[in-house]
Amino acid sequence: MKQIKNVFNFELKGMLKSKSMIVTSLIMCIIVLIITSVPTFMTWFGSDEPETSLEEERVEMIEEFNLVYDNEELENALTPVLGKSDYSNQDELKKAVSSEEVKSGYVIHDFNNYTYVSFDQIMDYSEQSMFEDIFSSVNEKRLLEDAGIDSDKVYEIIEQPIESDNIILGKDAGSGTIIAFVVIFTIYMLILLYGTNVATSVAREKDSRTMELLITSTKPKTLILGKVAAAGTMGILQISALLLVAAIGFFINRVNYPDFILDMIKASMSLDTLFIYILFSVLGYILYLFIYASLGSLVSKVEDVSSAVAPITFLFVLAYLAATLAMQMPDNSIIKITSFIPFVSLFTMPIRYMLTSVPLVSVIASSAIMIVTVVLLASLSIYIYRFGSLNYGNKIKLKEIIKSFRS
Template sequence: MNKFWTIVGHTYFSRVKSKSFIITTVITLTIIIGMANLPSIIDMFSGEDESDDVLVMDESGMYGDYLLEEGVSEGAGVSFENFEGTEEEAKEAVIDEEYDGLLVVTADEDNLPEGEYYANRISETGEQVQIEQILQQLKVMTGTQEAGIDQQTLDTIYAPVTLQTEQLDDSARTAEEMNQSRGLVYAMLFILYMTVLIYGQMIATDVATEKSSRVMELLISSAPPIMHMFAKIIGIAFLGLTQIIILLGGGYFAIQANEGSMAGEFFEVMGLTNNDPIIYVYAVVFFLLGYFLYATLAAMLGSLVSRIEDVNQLVTPMVMVIVVAFILAMMGLSMPDSTLITVTSYIPFFTPMIMFLRIGMLNIPFWEVGLSIGIMVVTIVLLAALAARVYKGGVLMYGKSGSLKDIKQAMKLSKKE
């Protein structure tokens, strides 16, 4: 057993001290901290607190006073100012950037307001959008007054309709419960997806690297290949756990530092609060099962190649499987009770993502969860037995490789040992 932990330690420390691990962790942590501070950064550069100063020329003689009333442009980021000069003088002031824009208000044939807006730069998300909304409100108000409709009647018409809902299926989750779980489901899907892609590739590459440097011959002479395979899987798991803790810890403290502008709102929107504790237990269970399933497969594939260049070619089918699972899970967020999602949740390579999706978004019977976990455990055991035989023979294979057909040759070599 000491040999097992020696290999685990060697795998872990050789990776955790590597420049690639340190650089990747620092860059990712920087991105997370940057996203946590995004509202502050946007405010710093956008100058949101400053209103756009817009000149108003009322050629209709009817609407200028309304636009200049206090509170009309409040919250729209626009500040109106009456201009008594000519239109050309007003345009010159805008060109010289003394003001941000010029609004010329006229009346159409029905005595309803319309306007022309002039600015140095016009964009789809500029202040003209807010100005258009203000004019629209003015048009509605003027039109209703002309039609003899008072404001109270108008407010009654535009008030939201009352619709009471009652759920008849007691086993179905309410919209509130689904929203509470959605954030955790998102987090689980992305973490598992990235973990399999990054650390699965790392396991396969690590095995290929040791084979290419002939270190493997020394390792298998001191410890059985099966022990070496699972020690490497555990060592990379500890490495991944270290990186996840660093990133989650950094993200947590970054969000806490911006608590006033982000933290409460973030957790509420993402639904990371008020979840049933059992969902977190399932998240850990399916994450671990998914990792060991794909990590075992990656170690087996990595043992078949003797050159690092061949790793990507051989692990591509595994990557495609996890990509398909991720796409199905993303689709399932909007239709978790569909037949496609239900059936694929029992396919072992899809189960970690899709069954957890169903657990988070639906109230499914415990036997379905137990059945999916049982199928995964059996699959991992069978895959581990196959991987152990392939790994035992694969680590002794050198020369050109990179095809799944090499599995047969590896199994033949394992019988000779």
């Protein structure tokens, strides 16, 4: 135990004294503080002008339409709604768009037919969508009146509002989606960063032959446990610092936060949800750190680390993709299955627990599976580390090590 403590202290002090780690942590803390202060910045730089209503925005957008009517009948009928013709024909409108005098324009051929002219095709279709809505409503009103139907009465019936009250007996998925994304992204970056760091550290010791000196005075089991414990502690310290800065930023700027954000945080982050996130995140974090450390011991050069950890990194990316799917469909059958697979459940089970009602039996079963898997893979990782720590010859096949471990 004393040797593990010595390795742990040595590795942790090295990380804490690392300039790159200190600078990275400071930059991340500053970014978090800026993000939590965005509502305050918005009040500082916000416009003092009164907010325009939807109807006023609609009128402003209509005034920006650049129109060409094919005939006088269309112009007389649509001018009161869309405005007067800005150009005499389509060619003039094209010239204006080509010279960037205007961004776009509309050539109206009939009450249900038009041509949209623009210089670049962009993804923002709000203006064209607004034009089509207005254009369509004018045509509908004309057709109803031609058929002898009171268009005002029809629209009054169609637009009759529906009143409803929502009674949520379980959990509100909408309130926790953003928080779930922030949490899984944080854990994702944490495991990738420190997992690769542990694997590289082990490979560097082998590459510089430092491993030979360490093994003579310390057992391989002690080394890997100390390294994983140090990397895990450093990651937890870094996340704790970020959470502390986020909490400080939130409480300083709380008065400027919109009510819906405050309600969302209050509704989604209960004590039991927080406990489930911490439990699965810590267990998953330890699980992947052991795997990365053992894979780093299989190579003799630092340059080979990326290829050695590629399979587990690919698996971890799949777990992240499953988590993004879980945020949209927490009750999906595939997501339910993945919440019992340890390599993925560190993401999917907490997300399911936050966004939907999960039976307590399922949570306990998933936790038990995760704990057992961590213990088994930790034992396997220690064996792989011991097997590969002094191997400098041919590339070790993981299949052979696992076969040897089982026997």
